[in-house]
Amino acid sequence: QVQLVQSGAEVKKPGASVKVSCKTSGYTFTDYYMHWVRQAPGHGLEWMGRINPNTGDANYAQKFQGRVTMTRVTSITTAYMELSSLRSDDTAVYYCARDLHWADNWFDPWGQGTLVTVSS
Amino acid sequence: ENVLTQSPATLSLSPGQRATLSCRASQSVSTYLAWYQQKPGQAPRLLIFDASNRASGIPARFSGSGSGTDFTLTISSLEPEDFAVYYCQQRNKWPLTFGGGTKVEIK
Numbered sequence: 001q002v003q004l005v006q007s008g009a010e011v012k013k014p015g016a017s018v019k020v021s022c023k024t025s026g027y028t029f030t031d032y033y034m035h036w037v038r039q040a041p042g043h044g045l046e047w048m049g050r051i052n053p054n055t056g057d058a059n060y061a062q063k064f065q066g067r068v069t070m071t072r073v074t075s076i077t078t079a080y081m082e083l084s085s086l087r088s089d090d091t092a093v094y095y096c097a098r099d100l101h102w103a104d105n106w107f108d109p110w111g112q113g114t115l116v117t118v119s120s
Numbered sequence: 121e122n123v124l125t126q127s128p129a130t131l132s133l134s135p136g137q138r139a140t141l142s143c144r145a146s147q148s149v150s151t152y153l154a155w156y157q158q159k160p161g162q163a164p165r166l167l168i169f170d171a172s173n174r175a176s177g178i179p180a181r182f183s184g185s186g187s188g189t190d191f192t193l194t195i196s197s198l199e200p201e202d203f204a205v206y207y208c209q210q211r212n213k214w215p216l217t218f219g220g221g222t223k224v225e226i227k
Contacts, residue, residue, distance in 0.1 A: 035216075045156075045164065045207055045218040061215040095163055100175070105211035106154050108175060110163035 002026040004096050004111035011117045017084040020114045022096030029077035030054045033099040035107055036070060036081045038092040048094075050105075051079060086118045122147045124208050124219035132227040139195040141222045143208035148188045152212040155184055155193045158221075159204045167206075168193065198224070 007021040022034065036048040049060035051070040058070040069082045079096055094114050097107035123146040133139055143153065151171035156164040166175040168184035171191060181196040195202055203226050208219040 044220050045209075047209075047216040047218070059214070063215075097163075100166065100169060104169075105216055106166060106169040107156070107164070107209075108166035110165070113163055 002098070002109055004098060004109060006094075006096060006111040006114045009115040009117070011119065012086050014087055014118055014120055016086050016118075017082060018086060018116050019080055019082040020094050020096075020116070022079040022081075022111050024077045024079070024098070027098075029072075029074060031102060033103055033105075034070075034072070034079040035097045035099070035105075036068075037095045037097055037107065037110075039095070039113075040089070040092040043092075046092075048081070050099075053079065083116075086116075088118050090116065091118045092116060121215055122149060122210055122213050122217055124210060124217055126206075126208060126219035126222045128222060129220070130223045130225060132225050133198055134227045135198050135200055137198055139193075139198055139202070139224055141193040141195075141206055141224075143186075143191040143193070143219050145189045145191075145210060147213065149210040149212035151187050152210055153184075153186070153191050154209045154211070155182075156207045156209065157202075157204050158207065164207060195224075 003025045005023045030053045033050045035050040051058040053072045072079045096111040100106040100108040125144045127142045153171045155168040158164040172184045183194045185192050205221045205223045207221050
């Protein structure tokens, strides 16, 4: 079955960077875009961007342009999201989520989430 | 960006009752709208895509309708496991956006 398994919780200081991984299995990694979505505590969902695992090309939400980098390593079927210049309001659960079908921008399935806490 | 407004914020119902959730877009999204369910401590789960298509494994009591700017998610008869938060999401325009959510709670 399709599985997305994310790396563990992180605690970072303001100004630092964090890199979250999303290890996939059960499907052909290069056949589906991968998205990243975050959720601040007690808040709703916010789309950050997506990566084409074939080419490595990424599209980012304007809000995160310049601070986020999405990458992948196809040999280990893993996607990564790195967020820099962290602030306290970046404290959130970060999810990876696969396209339902190629480039359709519906999210299914999702990883279990990675809590990133930004605190001095 | 296309703002999605969900109403009501909270819906208090009993098991067996019908739930009707609304999602309104600030600009037309055609039928490019999805619904997700999220339970506490869990990742969201896709329920409906393209406004009215149920995702794999989703029970028939969940149905979606609408087009343009007004959409509805209906749960025909609430089961205990349906009490959760529901989000709509559009893919018609960048950036992809979500609504603020509707919490369906037990009355």
